[in-house]
Amino acid sequence: MRRAPLRRAAAAAALVLASAVLASAPTHAADAAPPAYNDGAAAFQANCVVCHGAGGVGTPALAPPLTSYPARYAQSPAGRRQLANTLLYGMFGDITVDGRSYSFKMPDFARLDDATLAALLNYVVFDLGHAPAEVKPLAPADISAARAQALDGAAVREQRKSLVPGGN
Numbered sequence: 001m002r003r004a005p006l007r008r009a010a011a012a013a014a015l016v017l018a019s020a021v022l023a024s025a026p027t028h029a030a031d032a033a034p035p036a037y038n039d040g041a042a043a044f045q046a047n048c049v050v051c052h053g054a055g056g057v058g059t060p061a062l063a064p065p066l067t068s069y070p071a072r073y074a075q076s077p078a079g080r081r082q083l084a085n086t087l088l089y090g091m092f093g094d095i096t097v098d099g100r101s102y103s104f105k106m107p108d109f110a111r112l113d114d115a116t117l118a119a120l121l122n123y124v125v126f127d128l129g130h131a132p133a134e135v136k137p138l139a140p141a142d143i144s145a146a147r148a149q150a151l152d153g154a155a156v157r158e159q160r161k162s163l164v165p166g167g168n
Protein backbone atom coordinates (compact mmCIF):
# COMPACT_ATOMS: atom_id res chain seq x y z
CA MET A 1 0.00 0.00 0.00
CA ARG A 2 3.03 2.27 0.08
CA ARG A 3 2.41 3.18 -3.54
CA ALA A 4 -1.10 4.54 -3.06
CA PRO A 5 0.02 8.02 -1.94
CA LEU A 6 2.25 8.15 -5.00
CA ARG A 7 -0.70 7.35 -7.23
CA ARG A 8 -2.72 9.99 -5.45
CA ALA A 9 0.09 12.45 -6.03
CA ALA A 10 0.16 11.54 -9.71
CA ALA A 11 -3.59 11.98 -9.93
CA ALA A 12 -3.32 15.35 -8.21
CA ALA A 13 -0.57 16.39 -10.62
CA ALA A 14 -2.74 15.37 -13.57
CA LEU A 15 -5.56 17.45 -12.12
CA VAL A 16 -3.30 20.48 -11.74
CA LEU A 17 -2.19 20.03 -15.32
CA ALA A 18 -5.73 19.69 -16.59
CA SER A 19 -6.84 22.80 -14.75
CA ALA A 20 -3.82 24.69 -16.08
CA VAL A 21 -4.92 23.74 -19.59
CA LEU A 22 -8.48 24.78 -18.79
CA ALA A 23 -7.29 28.05 -17.24
CA SER A 24 -5.41 28.90 -20.43
CA ALA A 25 -8.51 28.31 -22.55
CA PRO A 26 -10.06 31.78 -22.03
CA THR A 27 -6.84 33.38 -23.34
CA HIS A 28 -7.23 31.47 -26.57
CA ALA A 29 -10.89 32.41 -26.71
CA ALA A 30 -9.87 36.07 -26.30
CA ASP A 31 -7.36 35.73 -29.15
CA ALA A 32 -10.12 34.30 -31.33
CA ALA A 33 -12.37 37.28 -30.58
CA PRO A 34 -12.87 39.65 -33.52
CA PRO A 35 -9.92 42.04 -33.81
CA ALA A 36 -10.37 45.66 -32.79
CA TYR A 37 -8.46 46.68 -35.93
CA ASN A 38 -10.20 44.79 -38.74
CA ASP A 39 -8.45 46.56 -41.60
CA GLY A 40 -5.12 45.90 -39.92
CA ALA A 41 -6.00 42.24 -39.45
CA ALA A 42 -6.88 41.84 -43.14
CA ALA A 43 -3.68 43.59 -44.23
CA PHE A 44 -1.70 41.42 -41.81
CA GLN A 45 -3.16 38.27 -43.39
CA ALA A 46 -2.28 39.54 -46.84
CA ASN A 47 1.24 40.85 -46.16
CA CYS A 48 2.76 39.55 -42.95
CA VAL A 49 1.46 36.09 -42.04
CA VAL A 50 3.70 34.44 -44.63
CA CYS A 51 6.72 35.27 -42.44
CA HIS A 52 5.47 36.22 -38.98
CA GLY A 53 2.83 33.48 -38.80
CA ALA A 54 -0.87 33.62 -37.91
CA GLY A 55 -1.32 35.69 -34.78
CA GLY A 56 2.24 37.02 -35.21
CA VAL A 57 3.74 34.14 -33.23
CA GLY A 58 6.85 34.19 -35.43
CA THR A 59 8.59 31.53 -37.50
CA PRO A 60 11.71 30.01 -35.92
CA ALA A 61 14.94 31.18 -37.60
CA LEU A 62 12.95 33.23 -40.14
CA ALA A 63 10.89 36.01 -38.60
CA PRO A 64 10.49 37.12 -34.97
CA PRO A 65 7.26 37.01 -32.98
CA LEU A 66 5.38 40.31 -32.87
CA THR A 67 3.40 39.53 -29.74
CA SER A 68 5.40 41.49 -27.16
CA TYR A 69 8.11 43.87 -28.43
CA PRO A 70 5.95 46.07 -30.70
CA ALA A 71 3.47 46.69 -27.86
CA ARG A 72 6.41 47.93 -25.79
CA TYR A 73 7.79 50.12 -28.58
CA ALA A 74 4.38 51.78 -28.89
CA GLN A 75 4.81 53.24 -25.40
CA SER A 76 7.58 55.70 -26.31
CA PRO A 77 7.88 58.30 -29.10
CA ALA A 78 11.14 56.72 -30.33
CA GLY A 79 9.54 53.29 -30.33
CA ARG A 80 6.51 54.51 -32.28
CA ARG A 81 8.82 56.04 -34.86
CA GLN A 82 10.71 52.75 -34.99
CA LEU A 83 7.50 50.82 -35.72
CA ALA A 84 6.65 53.17 -38.60
CA ASN A 85 10.22 52.96 -39.91
CA THR A 86 10.25 49.16 -39.78
CA LEU A 87 7.20 48.96 -42.04
CA LEU A 88 8.27 51.79 -44.36
CA TYR A 89 11.91 50.79 -44.79
CA GLY A 90 12.16 47.15 -43.66
CA MET A 91 14.88 45.83 -41.38
CA PHE A 92 18.17 44.14 -42.12
CA GLY A 93 20.73 42.57 -39.78
CA ASP A 94 20.89 40.34 -36.69
CA ILE A 95 18.31 40.95 -34.01
CA THR A 96 17.37 39.13 -30.81
CA VAL A 97 13.77 38.74 -29.65
CA ASP A 98 13.02 36.93 -26.38
CA GLY A 99 16.55 35.52 -26.39
CA ARG A 100 16.34 34.12 -29.94
CA SER A 101 18.30 35.44 -32.91
CA TYR A 102 16.91 36.31 -36.29
CA SER A 103 18.93 37.39 -39.25
CA PHE A 104 16.90 37.74 -42.37
CA LYS A 105 15.52 40.64 -44.30
CA MET A 106 12.23 42.24 -43.44
CA PRO A 107 10.94 43.72 -46.73
CA ASP A 108 9.69 47.30 -46.85
CA PHE A 109 6.00 48.12 -47.21
CA ALA A 110 6.24 51.75 -48.34
CA ARG A 111 3.86 50.95 -51.21
CA LEU A 112 0.94 50.58 -48.74
CA ASP A 113 -0.85 53.82 -47.84
CA ASP A 114 -0.49 55.59 -44.48
CA ALA A 115 -3.93 54.51 -43.21
CA THR A 116 -3.22 50.84 -43.98
CA LEU A 117 0.22 50.97 -42.33
CA ALA A 118 -1.22 52.63 -39.20
CA ALA A 119 -4.01 50.01 -39.07
CA LEU A 120 -1.43 47.24 -39.47
CA LEU A 121 0.61 48.57 -36.57
CA ASN A 122 -2.46 49.01 -34.38
CA TYR A 123 -3.46 45.42 -35.09
CA VAL A 124 0.04 44.27 -34.07
CA VAL A 125 0.27 46.53 -31.01
CA PHE A 126 -3.25 46.14 -29.61
CA ASP A 127 -4.78 42.93 -31.00
CA LEU A 128 -1.63 40.80 -31.00
CA GLY A 129 0.44 42.59 -28.34
CA HIS A 130 -2.39 43.59 -25.97
CA ALA A 131 -0.84 46.99 -25.26
CA PRO A 132 -2.45 48.78 -22.31
CA ALA A 133 -5.54 50.84 -23.16
CA GLU A 134 -3.80 54.13 -22.31
CA VAL A 135 -1.38 53.65 -25.21
CA LYS A 136 -2.40 55.96 -28.03
CA PRO A 137 -3.19 54.23 -31.34
CA LEU A 138 -0.84 55.04 -34.22
CA ALA A 139 -2.26 57.51 -36.71
CA PRO A 140 -1.68 57.90 -40.46
CA ALA A 141 0.15 61.16 -39.54
CA ASP A 142 2.75 59.09 -37.64
CA ILE A 143 3.44 57.18 -40.85
CA SER A 144 3.65 60.26 -43.07
CA ALA A 145 6.07 61.90 -40.60
CA ALA A 146 8.34 58.85 -40.89
CA ARG A 147 8.04 58.87 -44.69
CA ALA A 148 9.61 62.31 -44.71
CA GLN A 149 12.91 60.94 -43.40
CA ALA A 150 14.09 58.04 -45.54
CA LEU A 151 16.26 55.27 -44.03
CA ASP A 152 17.47 51.89 -45.16
CA GLY A 153 16.80 48.59 -43.42
CA ALA A 154 20.26 48.46 -41.83
CA ALA A 155 19.72 51.91 -40.26
CA VAL A 156 16.34 50.78 -38.94
CA ARG A 157 18.09 47.84 -37.32
CA GLU A 158 20.73 50.19 -35.80
CA GLN A 159 18.04 52.40 -34.30
CA ARG A 160 16.39 49.37 -32.77
CA LYS A 161 19.43 48.94 -30.49
CA SER A 162 18.44 51.89 -28.32
CA LEU A 163 14.96 50.42 -27.72
CA VAL A 164 15.60 46.85 -26.62
CA PRO A 165 17.20 45.45 -23.49
CA GLY A 166 20.85 44.64 -24.15
CA GLY A 167 20.83 46.74 -27.30
CA ASN A 168 20.40 43.95 -29.81
Ligand code: HEC
Pocket residue numbers: 043044047048049050051052062063064066069070083086087091092093094095097102103104105106107109120121124157160
Ligand atom coordinates in the same frame (compact mmCIF):
# COMPACT_ATOMS: atom_id res chain seq x y z
C1 HEC B 1 9.75 38.07 -45.93
C2 HEC B 1 9.42 37.89 -44.54
C3 HEC B 1 8.72 39.02 -43.80
C4 HEC B 1 7.53 39.65 -44.11
C5 HEC B 1 6.63 39.38 -45.31
C6 HEC B 1 7.28 40.58 -43.05
N1 HEC B 1 8.29 40.55 -42.13
FE1 HEC B 1 8.41 41.67 -40.43
N2 HEC B 1 10.27 40.94 -40.09
C7 HEC B 1 10.88 39.94 -40.82
C8 HEC B 1 12.20 39.71 -40.32
C9 HEC B 1 13.20 38.71 -40.85
C10 HEC B 1 12.39 40.62 -39.25
C11 HEC B 1 13.68 40.80 -38.43
C12 HEC B 1 14.67 41.58 -39.32
C13 HEC B 1 16.10 41.43 -38.92
O1 HEC B 1 16.52 40.33 -38.56
O2 HEC B 1 16.83 42.44 -39.03
C14 HEC B 1 11.14 41.37 -39.13
C15 HEC B 1 10.90 42.34 -38.18
C16 HEC B 1 9.68 42.95 -37.97
C17 HEC B 1 9.40 43.89 -36.92
C18 HEC B 1 10.39 44.38 -35.86
C19 HEC B 1 10.37 43.49 -34.64
C20 HEC B 1 11.27 44.00 -33.55
O3 HEC B 1 11.29 43.39 -32.48
O4 HEC B 1 11.96 45.01 -33.73
C21 HEC B 1 8.10 44.28 -37.06
C22 HEC B 1 7.33 45.25 -36.19
C23 HEC B 1 7.58 43.58 -38.21
N3 HEC B 1 8.56 42.78 -38.74
C24 HEC B 1 6.29 43.69 -38.67
C25 HEC B 1 5.86 43.18 -39.90
C26 HEC B 1 4.58 43.47 -40.48
C27 HEC B 1 3.49 44.30 -39.82
C28 HEC B 1 4.56 42.85 -41.70
C29 HEC B 1 3.49 42.92 -42.76
C30 HEC B 1 3.18 44.25 -43.28
C31 HEC B 1 5.82 42.16 -41.86
N4 HEC B 1 6.58 42.39 -40.75
C32 HEC B 1 6.15 41.39 -42.97
C33 HEC B 1 10.34 39.27 -41.91
C34 HEC B 1 9.18 39.62 -42.56
